[in-house]
Structure formats: structure tokens, C-alpha cells
Amino acid sequence: MSEERSFLTRLGRMDRRFMYVVILIAVSIPLLRPLALPLSVSPETKLFYDYVQSLPSGTAIGLTFDCQPGALPELYPQMLAILQHLKVRQTRIICVAFMAEGAMIAHNALTDVFGASQSHPGYGKTFVNLGFIAGGETGMAAFAKSVKGAAPQDYYGSPTDKMEVLSGVETAKDFALIVEFAYGTPGIPEIMRQMQSPYGVKIAAAATALIATQVMPYLKSGQMVGMLTGLRGAAEYENLIGKPGEAVAGMDAQSVAHVAIILAILVGNIGYYSERRKQK
């Protein structure tokens, strides 16, 4: 009995490197051998999808790439899925970034979805990358007030004043929807203050799971029309548009990792209670 207790007590004091190996194995195995687990669609993802589905072709959609490369494992599949959907809906896609790295990320995403960016025949007509606008929240305010004023040139240095994709788009009010790829600051609270409140434009969030708790109140109050949360949100959206990709492939690994962490928590508690009993 004392040997068993000693083992149980040791369960509560495992070296954290053992945990790291467990997580590494838990994440790797499903990537090598997929489990094809079912995936339900959360209400907020469905709202997002339904809203985009309802948009007529030719409407102007703004995409703000406010993220750094660290968030790409979660946000990049979201970006690709949303861009693919918007491409199918034949909307006008206007990309902008209020974080410096976002401009390059937007270039990569457009290239992956359209096959090319600036050299694509549709560039400037159906989609554009306006590049990085400095200033954070004040940059957002300037963009909302005058799109072409804040971005007189696109990411590649071409003047924007005569671009077909921007015709009729003067202020934030002229967008049918603005999708914010949110990771930090500037992010959702800033876009709410500078675009949604003053101009009444519809906002949707594509956020990392880490900031989902911060973003959820805006969705529940009706200030946002939809939200994608992390890699799971990207996977749900890929299924909805009928193009399962990287995100769906990553769901098995995420499931197994969650189970591994839950088991680790249970094991830790067993060890903790065993130690408490031993002390009593």
C-alpha cells in the first residue's frame, strides 16, 4: 500500500519534460495517421458563413490582417478558407494591414488563393492588397475616414485612386463586411471603436483561440455578425465551403492533445490527493 501511494504521489510530481514528450507524441501520431473524427459546426462559425453567403456579388469586403507570423498556425487556414469563399461569392476583396507583418501575410494568402497577387489579371479589379498603414488604432481611424486617403498606394506601390476594386469605397461605411484577423493590438476592440461604432459597418472576427474569450462578448451583444475561433473555426469553415484542408487535417491532433492535457490534469490531481492523504 505504501509503495502504491508512493507511485501515486510521484504522479503529482512528474518532470515537465515528460509532459512535453507526451504532448509531442499526442500531436504527432494523428498527423501521421489521421483518425477522421466528426466535426460539428459551432453557432458563431455558422453565423459567419451564413452572412458571407448572403452577400451579393460585387460587394466590397474588407480584410484586415492584424497579425504577426506567430499566429499563422491558427489564422492562416482561416484566411485561406475565407478568401476562397469570397472568391466563389465574387465579392471585391480589399486587404489592408495595421500590423507591419500583416501586409506580407496578405500577399502570401492572396497568392495561395488566386495563384498570383500583383501579376494576377484580376488584381486591382476584384482584389487588392493595400499594404500596411502605420499608427495602430489611429491608422484604423484614418482608414475608416478615408480609405484612399490612408492608402494612396497599394502594397506594391501602385496608386489606388483609380483602382476599379475601390470604386465607390470611400469610407468604412462603404464596406458590406470587414473581417478582422485578430491576434493582439490593434485588434477587435480597436476596430469596434474606430469602425463599427462610428460607421455602423458589419464586423466579423477571425481570431486565435487565445483571444476568443475577449471577442465573444461583442458577438453576443450583436456588434459582430460572426466569429471563427482558432484552428477549429478554420476547420469548420473549410467543411462549410466544401474544401477541407490543413485545418481539418489538424483537428485530430488537436483532439488528441486536448485529451492528453485532460488526462495530465487528472493524473496531477490523483497525485495531489494521494500526497494529501499521506500527509494526514
Add this chain to the structure above:
Amino acid sequence: MLRSGAGSSFLFLTIFCVILVAVVLLVRRGAFTPKIRRLSQLDAIAELVGRATEMGKPIHFMPGSGGLTGGDVAPQTIAGLSILGYTSELCAKYGSKMFVTIRVAETQALARDIVQQAYMAAGKPEAFDPNQIIYVAPTSQSYTAGVLGLMNREKIAANIMVGAIWAESIMFSEEAATLGAMQLGGTAHTHQLPFMLACCDYSLIGEELFAAGAYVSKDPLQLAAVVGQDMCKLAAIALIAIGVLATLVGSPSLLDLLKW
């Protein structure tokens, strides 16, 4: 001309400002002495610094990883810098070594000035080392990698993270816990609060961070502003109650006012 959609915000901001300024003026005239409850987290800073001095190991201080732009980032950075001044003075008095890691360039000059003045105020200007204020990197992950390396190399005894903090909080607090460091965390970023509460020994939640500057300075006018802040919160609670009742009886008047 009032901008579209800004009416209600302006109205409530004006009301809150009037309350705040009124309380500050009352205290200035000696109408009452402002008192706020004890914030054990801030009292613990002396404990953290003392522990580091006894162990002969340095303290890591991070005044958030935000700068001075952004509506909710700048106030957190200012609060973090206020606590930096207080902590620096304690470090100077006890002879503890402290590293201040900075992510946003514009904060570095401020932090250096604050720490230097704290050392001068403690009567030890010669002990100030400008190399202890380290600008690490501007992006979140490179900053995280740099600070994790610093923590491990220097084997810190205490970790203080107060200000605008993002995903790095969990990594810093877990690494510091592995090193056996005592920790104080505080941010107004709601998505990081759970990590701080779970992993840090002491946590400043939300507006406790903003009260910190007043608490450590013991300045009556700053404390008055904190008291005024609590009165504004009471006003907000009353507004919520009125809103709930109005919604229950089907009256849209308050909602219409909020959309003005």
C-alpha cells in the same frame, strides 16, 4: 459637430469625468481623506524584492509589452511604468539586481529614465546600470524567446509582469515557476487574466492595475481618482440595472440613447 454614433459615449464620458474631477477637488479642499482597500499584491513587491536580495538572484521586470498607442494599451503601460518606479526604488534600497525587458522601443527611454530617477531618489545613483534596461525585440515571439533565454541564464528569483501583456504571459510565468521564482502578474487584457491568476503568486486583475500607481505613491489626489473610479462603477451598475428593467418592460429608450 458631434460625430455620428459618438453621442452616448461623449455623454457617459462627461458624466464619469465630472464625478472623477469632483472627487479630486473635494479631496484637494480637505472635504475627506480618500482610503482604498489594501492591495496585498502591491505590498508583496517588497517581499519579492527582499526574497531576491536574500537569494542573491536578480528580478525580472516587464512593464507590459505594449507601447503608448492604443486606447487600452497606453494606460496599462503607464500603470506598469508607475510600478516600475516603485520597484526600482526598492531594488536600489535593498541592493537587488533587476532586469527590465522592453518590447516597444518608445517605452525604453521612459523606463531608463524612471529607473535612473528611482536610483537617485534612493540615494544610490552610482548603482544604476543602463544595461539593465534591455530592448529585446519588437515582435511578440522574438521578445518571448529573448526573455525566456534571459530568465534561464540569470536564474531569476522574482518575476514581475505588469502592463499590457499578450500570449507571452503563460510562457514567462511557467518558465519562472520552473525556476522557483516568485511572481506578480497584472494586466487589463481579459484573455490573459486566467493564466496570470492560475500561475502567478499574486495577480492584479483589470482595474487593480490602474489603481496601482495611486496605491504605491500614496498621493491623496491619485487615491481620490481611484475613489472616483469606484463611484463611476456604481453609476455603471445602476445603468445596467435600469437597462435590464427597461428591456424587461419592453422600453427601447435606453437602447436608443446608447445608439445616439
Add this chain to the structure above:
Amino acid sequence: MSIFAKRTLPLAITFVFGFFMVVDFFFSTPASAIAANVNRAFVVVANFAVITAIGTVTLMHIRKIQKKEEWYNSLALLAVLYLTIAIGWSSASDPTYLWWFNNLFVPLETTVFCLLAFYISSASYRVFKARSKEAALLLISAVLVMWGRAPISAVISEGFAAIADWMMAVPNTAGMRGIVIGIGIGVISIGIRTLLGIERGHLGGKGE
């Protein structure tokens, strides 16, 4: 430096520009163009701060190289720093810069962010212990949300996802809203304190 330069002047500048920007946020006036230029000026000042930061980083690492303290790491840092500046000098859309960004910067950043998974797992193991009733409640809600958000839970029952969605939508949102309202009021308070010169901790010294 005199008290006027260290205290009075910064506080006066803070008040004038702060008040002006607050008024511009709410009111559309002929001075709005000035506000736009003030914002641009701040962006320029902030970017000059980057230049001084690069200078201090360079000096710090040159000192380390001279003292031979892990000089190879410092040399690598300086080499990559200045190479990146040189490559990106002409344009951020330059193909070479994009190649550099996609093949060096992106993998490194994503790798460090992915460490989060390992840190969260070890933190969960260490911290989520049912030491008290509140800790037990935290533990149960964390497990329910994690299990509900994992697609594997749907194999057993769809109800787990609904529970997780409810916990995020109701108790979490309610708690977050309360904290956010308090934070908003705190931000107003510290803003007023800073504008009126009552809060001076960020200027250093005891604020006399």
C-alpha cells in the same frame, strides 16, 4: 535638467494634445486635419524611437562581442538585423525580402508560438489541482470546455460541444463583460489622472 523641462513642459504638452485628441474623437471640427497630422507626427516619433532602440541593441551586443560573452550569438543577431534592414530597405514587397520573411522570420515566430502548447500542458498539470471549492470549479469548467471543444467528444455525445458553447457564451461572457466595464472606467480614470498631471509615475521620480 530643470523642473520646468522635466515636469511642467511634459505635463503641459500631455494636457494640450490629449485634450485636443479627445475633442477630435467626438467632434468633427475644422481642426480635424490638425489631429490627423498630430497622429502622423506621433507615428514618426515612435519610429525614431525604433532607431534609438536599434542603436542600443547594437551597442549592447558589440560590447558582448568585445568581452567574448557568447560573442557568436551576438554576432549572429547583428548580422541578421542589418541584413534584414539592407534587404528590406527598398520595399517590403521586394521578392528577396519576401523570401527572407517567409523562410526565416515566419518559421522562427511560429515555432516559438507553438511552444505555447507545451507550456500550457505543463502549466495545466501543475496548476489545475482541486485544492479548494473554487479551484475544483475552475478545474471542472476547464475540463468541460477543453473536452467540448475537442472534436473527439462528438464521438461520445454532441451534448459536450453544446455545454462548452454555453459555458463560453454565458458565464464566460458575463464575467468578461463585468471586467471589461471595470477596466474601461479604470482607463478613463488613469486618462484623466494623466491629462491633469495627477498621475506622474511614468515621468519618474516621486512626482513632486
